[in-house]
Amino acid sequence: MSGRKRKAPSAPAAKPASKQQKTEKKKKEEEEKSVDSAPEISEKPPTEFNKRRIRLISDTEKIKQGSEAVLYWMLRDHRVQDNWALIHAQQLALEEELPLHVCFCLVVPKSKTSTLRHYSFMLKGLQEVSKECKQLNIQFHLLHGAPDEVLPGFVSEQRFGAVVTDFSPLREPIRWLEMVNKALPQDIPLIQVDAHNVVPCWVASPKQEYAARTIRGKITKLLPEFLTGFPLVEKHSYTAARTAKPVDWEETLNSLNVDRTVAESKWAEPGTKAGLLMLKSFIDVRLKTFGTLRNDPNSPSLSQLSPWIRFGHLSAQHVALQVQRNGKKFGSSVAPFLEELVVRRELTDNFCFYNDKYDKVEGAYEWAQKTLREHAKDKRPYIYTLQQLENAETHDKLWNAAQYQMVSEGKMHGFLRMYWAKKILEWTSSPEEALSFALYLNDRYELDGQDPNGFVGCMWSICGIHDQGWAERPIFGKIRYMNYKGCLRKFDVASFEKKYTKIKETKRS
């Protein structure tokens, strides 16, 4: 496998606070300036497939002669249109005049984070994919088992001549990819296409980036090349001789061994169609205040798109193009939105791809590890158990309200996520414990959890990833601090607390 360096580069140590405070203001100003003046992205008409989206995993590139079909092994991007991996698989199949198949390997790890909330959203999205595939004369297979166990046999049995897959920077999918590559016959190419990022992760940068400011320029420079429209995945011209087994989706969901106490999120309907409707409502209703009210948890100004982007029901590239095309009248909202959707989001894939300790305190910069170590023994004002946190039983009404919203609805406002995770650092016995509690809660309850954004969100809040050192204080050391008073200055805390306390009480009675 090429282009993968998993070692975190060493980062500069934090500067002493006084000198640092002077530069902080300057850096912040520069940062805000560059976000607000993010270059205008020009939409191009649908183009040819850009080969820089590909990473060849196998040694061989040429499709096996005499094979029966091409396979797209769908991993992270669960959609048909706007999917560069499927577009490439179809082009390969058409060149060779072969049928096209798609498969998904369903695996349920024995973990408290395998919940009905996530699996129901995922399976219903896949059901829509399978329907669309059928209309397009593409066979959709739902395989049961881990890819390294079921995929190689399936490829041989079905006599596929090439396997195309999409890209995830996370540990388990990377292991699957390596194992599948080892197990596949040498004459079958395994081709990975980054269908998740606008700028392919390995093209955006060949190394772990230090912060948003170091990746922003690299990404924006490449947008004219990569932020294009998509060719359509069309009705496939070659019909498969071997057809996929029909899937009983309801039975599949009912028989899954997942934790059913974490219920489906009622506000988020799964699938690309529902995701597109959410995008439309964002552009029509909420985008106009995104620029000014995005840090107010009481204001409906955010896109709410993260679950659909997380499961690949929506392409972030499509979202960026739509917002840019339709958001002209809300100019001051478009640039900060694209900053979150493209720069910040793609930075999280960069972090997980190049740092294999992406969910550990040891994955943080040396200055951050040092400062956390130096303050590990500081007296904590409160120490809560995981159960107390999970049950939203702290002394802080705002924290409890945010936690309750996450448990019951599967979402938490972006501003509150930072406050929430930082308080876990303050109220647990060590940074290691804080990080593991925050990730556990995030990944179990957030519908968009178990994603690079979540790993980086928790690492940013607790371990200073992509941030800088701040004035030193107890427990946090030089990690940025947030407090309740700061929230009072930002938004109407009482009204948020009241809303979720009331909902909680009504549910209990």
Ligand SMILES: Cc1cc2nc3c(=O)[nH]c(=O)nc-3n(C[C@H](O)[C@H](O)[C@H](O)COP(=O)(O)OP(=O)(O)OC[C@H]3O[C@@H](n4cnc5c(N)ncnc54)[C@H](O)[C@@H]3O)c2cc1C
């Ligand atoms: C402690 C913590 C945990 C987080 N956990 C997750 C998680 O599990 N999954 C997840 O998708 N996001 C996570 N985030 C990032 C961010 O809070 C959410 O993406 C955002 O709140 C989702 O709401 P939205 O779609 O309305 O976002 P919008 O503000 O409308 O943004 C649009 C899109 O941009 C991306 N985005 C927004 N903010 C960020 C960010 N800070 N970093 C990277 N990408 C971003 C998301 O894909 C989002 O859907 C976390 C942040 C923190 C601080």
